[in-house]
Amino acid sequence: MRSPCPICAALDLVGDKWSLLIVRDMIWLGKTRYNQFTDSPEHIPTNILADRLKRMERFGLIQSKPYQDNPPRHEYHLTDKGLELRPVLIEMIHWANKHIPGTITPPVPID
Amino acid sequence: MRSPCPICAALDLVGDKWSLLIVRDMIWLGKTRYNQFTDSPEHIPTNILADRLKRMERFGLIQSKPYQDNPPRHEYHLTDKGLELRPVLIEMIHWANKHIPGTITPPVPID
DNA sequence: GTTTTCTACTTGCATTTTACAAGTTACGTG
DNA sequence: CACGTAACTTGTAAAATGCAAGTAGAAAAC
Numbered sequence: 001m002r003s004p005c006p007i008c009a010a011l012d013l014v015g016d017k018w019s020l021l022i023v024r025d026m027i028w029l030g031k032t033r034y035n036q037f038t039d040s041p042e043h044i045p046t047n048i049l050a051d052r053l054k055r056m057e058r059f060g061l062i063q064s065k066p067y068q069d070n071p072p073r074h075e076y077h078l079t080d081k082g083l084e085l086r087p088v089l090i091e092m093i094h095w096a097n098k099h100i101p102g103t104i105t106p107p108v109p110i111d
Numbered sequence: 112m113r114s115p116c117p118i119c120a121a122l123d124l125v126g127d128k129w130s131l132l133i134v135r136d137m138i139w140l141g142k143t144r145y146n147q148f149t150d151s152p153e154h155i156p157t158n159i160l161a162d163r164l165k166r167m168e169r170f171g172l173i174q175s176k177p178y179q180d181n182p183p184r185h186e187y188h189l190t191d192k193g194l195e196l197r198p199v200l201i202e203m204i205h206w207a208n209k210h211i212p213g214t215i216t217p218p219v220p221i222d
Numbered sequence: 223g224t225t226t227t228c229t230a231c232t233t234g235c236a237t238t239t240t241a242c243a244a245g246t247t248a249c250g251t252g
Numbered sequence: 253c254a255c256g257t258a259a260c261t262t263g264t265a266a267a268a269t270g271c272a273a274g275t276a277g278a279a280a281a282c
Binding site: 001002003004005006007008009010011012013015016017020021024040041042043060081084085087088089090091092093094095096097098099100102103104105 | 112113114115116117118119120121122123124126127128131132135151152153154171192195196198199200201202203204205206207208209210211213214215216
Binding site for chain 1: 228229230231232233
């Protein structure tokens with residue numbers, strides 16, 4: 001930890017360009033599998049996705065459950081800790097819709 | 112822009128480990144000068160600080176005002192666009208205080 | 223029943239970003 | 253006039269990111 005500041009601590013976990021987009025896909029689009037995340041319009045690189053899924057599981061934001069044995073495959077689901085990032089994302093949506101032209105209010109209800 | 116998604120657009124501006132810490136210092140600690148930011152407990156590297164101040168000004172999150180001519184020095188102040196990141200930060204504080212042990216509720220009132 | 227496609231990754235490598243240390247420039251103090 | 257301070261800049265090593273290609277097994281297509 002860089003400091004005991006809660007904002008700093010949060011940024012240590014999700015302060016990058018990709019983690020919160022994965023959370024977004026899980027919360028509002030119900031995505032759970034590898035391919036579904038790579039299909040998103042931002043086109044996350046596959047090595048970054050693999051890394052973030054591992055990282056987020058290590059941090060307790062998501063949990064992976066195997067859904068077949070051979071070859072081993074898993075689905076990724078948000079834990080409570082991950083799910084509760086939702087208010088943060090909602091405020092980011094409000095802010096961006098107000099201040100960044102060209103952003104589109106999501107077609108799904110956000111709250 | 113990677114996509115018109117508001118969350119993605121917000122992350123393109125502040126999706127890194129340092130920008131929001133500078134905003135935090137401005138909102139709750141009233142910091143405006145270079146040295147004040149380097150004094151924070153996270154110890155931002157000076158080149159990163161210089162880069163972020165320029166970047167955030169380019170994005171319209173802050174505005175720099177000269178307060179002396181020779182040598183040229185400026186103070187940095189949040190614009191409305193920057194100030195309104197406050198609800199995002201507040202949700203991050205709530206989240207971290209609940210889910211990351213060792214974080215300390217800030218000594219200043221957050222809302 | 224073999225070739226092709228699909229899923230879920232991993233690997234290699236070039237580019238970019240970050241981190242740390244040291245240097246610079248002009249002013250302010252004793 | 254030596255010394256400290258504010259606000260940077262520069263150099264360089266380390267880490268993160270991005271892109272393309274490769275892989276292994278299963279399922280689908282022909």
